[in-house]
Amino acid sequence: MSKTYYTIGSFAKRTSTTERTLRYYDRKGLLKPSAYNEQGHRIYTDEDLFRLHQILNLKYLDYSLDEIGKYLKQDNQDYLTSLDMQYELLLQRQQHIQHVVATIERVRAIVKENHTMDPELIMLMIHSIQHEGKMKEWIAERLPEAFVQSIFKSGPSLESELMIGLNDLLVMHKQGLEPGHPLVQEHALTLKGLFDQLMGQPLEELAFSETGRIMGEEMDPHFPGSFEPSFKSYLFEVLGHLLIPQPSAQAE
Template sequence: MILDLYYQTGQFAKKASVTIRTLRYYDQIGLLSPSHHTKTGHRLYTDHDLFRLEQILALKYLGFPLSEIKTVLDEGPQDIKQALALQKRMVKEKLQQMRLLLSTIEHAEHLLSDGQLRWKSIIQLIQAVQMSNQHGDLDWRKYYSEEAAKKVEERQKTYTAEEAARDQLRWEKVIATFKQAYAQQLPFDHPTVKEAAQEWQQLIYEFTQGDPAIFSGLKKTYEEGVFSLPYSEDEGNYINRALEYHQQTKDGRG
């Protein structure tokens, strides 16, 4: 009679498509305990237990950790609604990260040269993407004033993964142009150097929006070696002199 009302552990596991080991673990942590035990200590599960297990598996699929699943199921529908809202936001953030990763991979494909990967450039690309997408490993705020850091954070809220990858590719191109110009020792008034300088200054302006405090913070991050620069010291000196030359020309001092 009791087998008509209860599932033995093996039957229950098979019906729910989980392992017996999983059921035992869920019992151990108090997530899903059988409704009944036989006199010999064997677990017996009901249809109500099956429904709870289905809820557990559904929430687990949505990405909830087991500790949160227990709280959600024990505390009721309102908490489930709130938990799902939180999980929805987390999923959206994860999707944005995955879109950024996809853009990174696509842009890395553009860095192929004669069938060989330019690893240094790709590493720089990945580093920049990580820097734009994480807040824990590096406290970049310490290089900015409090007001400037708030402005940067506000701007980051609307700065999409696609825009980050697009701008990193722009940096890749302008740096590659400068490196080639240095190798050829092009004069600063050469059209190629002028165009590269204008693009560099445009990228800086788009980040700082002309705010001196943000520019000052950005300058500190480079001066203190926060970023690994994708060019040599000599190339960097050439770039700085070219930028200074075109700034003076722009200001009418050249």
């Protein structure tokens, strides 16, 4: 079968790219022309067309040029094998996109319940949902199955109420209300009830248990996406008023 040959200009036009891009891919080692003519001009063939198609597909999927280069080195030039590999990459990217869409849907549903949701909390929600699978796996290796199931089967309603409760306390923290303020403690009591429901046990029992120690001391370094230290301390102090009896004023 005779080959079709293309100059760099005709090749660029056929592939809806630019001569500058083709020269750049040449310098990067991604797409070398099949030959050069007597004047030293690049000559491309249909095999180059297929390789460029691979590059453009992977670039469309947001793969870096370095990642594309590694992929192309693994390619044995068998068209079916190459298409199979691209198909698998597409499936992986599809799963990633679906996960991102599901994350945004969950966060949107919560924000709709409270239009004044703090941006810090929104970012925390996105981070937590994105790492939910790894977090569940990490917890499952260390804690009882019943506890794991309780946490990760809370449902959208409880998740939304928890985030709104945390948001209320975050707003009060930024307003400068003290942890022991009656309004703060009123919201904290509601939040504690939600945490009790989520954890499947009273928070005061969890706080002083081995499970609580693992969640607090060992988990944080592995999943650092959390509140700012100042609010984290504030939250612990707020809940501490509920978990640890506070000294009452002496009656006159």
